[in-house]
Amino acid sequence: MNNHENNVVIIGGGPAGSALGCYLSKAGIKNTIYEAANHPRDHVGESMVMSSVRVFDEIGFLPVMEREGFVRKYGASWHPPIAKGEAAIAFNEFPQESIRQDYTYHVDRKKFDLLLLKHAESLGTKVYQGIGATKVLFDENNYARGIQIKVAGQELEVPARMVVDASGRNTLLGKQLKVKKTDPIFDQFAVHAWFENVDKSQVDSSEYIHIYFLPVQRGWAWQIPITHEVTSMGIVAEKEVFKGAKLGPGEYFDKYVASNPDLAHAMRDARRVNEFKMEGDYSYKMDTFAGNGFVLIGDAARFVDPIFSSGVSVALYSAKYSSERIVEAFKSDDFSEANLKPYEVKLRSGIDIWYEFIRLYYKLLPLFTHFISSKEHRVEVLRLLQGEVFDRREVPVLDAMRKFIKIVETTPNHVFAGQLSDIPID
């Protein structure tokens, strides 16, 4: 075998690709990241859940997070539509196994993604930036055996023992294999930008993520502190809501800021410091996350609605779990789909829990605040919100939520009856 054939080629140097590079380099497996962009580059997805801390610790990245002074995230808070007020949770209410701190982080993704990529490089990962993969190459036995890249207008082939697609929402391999399925329920659309001078005097903690419900179908807004001066603000609703409004991004954003009293208050003297950005078509999954000689990780495998800030955590855990199977594949010299499939099973079951939680949440918005206010369910909800979705066979709180929804559906004049959405949950 030549040098290249020992190598794992990773397409994309976002959190998924870089974390995988770290795990593989630590395990002594040669790996190379081809990243189409040149870091630092902008990216949405700035607030993390607690479980991410475990991965940072495992790959030795926690000291970097601390050194760089990212804003510490101690909890989360939800603000109702129309009325003022908030329902908050603090992460220290549910201590997590092998996590020795009670906070996670909000990040400027330009800085975070660059640092994580550099960390992978420091552990031994070879990194090429500004070089995009154009397709994954398969051999005569239908095993992925390399990628095609484009350099200075020329197509070149890079052989590899295994290929990992970590290309994010670009979903390079999913599209190539035609295994990408758009989500049948969620078709959300986001408009977001950074602001200075956001008024946080009314809220419980300025370092929490704040979610504001909006009085529109599946509508909410995020408030994420990027630094102590700069705050990321985003408006999310069905794509139809944006289209129907027939407004430019700025006017659309302002319209929905004005629709929630707490949000309007927070934004009354705010000054925008960068351009509005828009994100759409972001809920989908691939029919397969693992095949002969390849795996798909992070957003390249599946994307669920970002209401609970799950994306970076899923990206990091997909790296962790896929690395375990890749290490095993090198040990046994077996790169078959069957040998890599346990990764898919594990990741899929964890993301399914996120998805179900999100679906029930959108089905009946007040259910969520009702459950986090309840003594019986609060800790279980908290556990999900902190990202503990992997390696779980049962999640009783989701059954309890389903039962509660059934009661609302079948009880005439139930106080929440008017708030049920049309999302199917059976």
Ligand SMILES: Cc1cc2nc3c(=O)[nH]c(=O)nc-3n(C[C@H](O)[C@H](O)[C@H](O)COP(=O)(O)OP(=O)(O)OC[C@H]3O[C@@H](n4cnc5c(N)ncnc54)[C@H](O)[C@@H]3O)c2cc1C
């Ligand atoms: C509206 C919205 C809000 C969100 N909010 C949150 C949040 O608060 N918290 C959270 O955790 N997540 C959030 N997310 C999700 C989060 O952005 C993603 O889940 C996360 O970035 C996934 O990481 P990744 O490494 O899989 O993909 P990415 O971060 O997208 O990285 C993929 C990398 O691959 C590169 N690439 C693409 N194509 C190629 C190619 N052909 N060749 C080489 N390189 C390529 C790209 O340049 C990119 O750097 C949000 C998403 C959306 C849409």
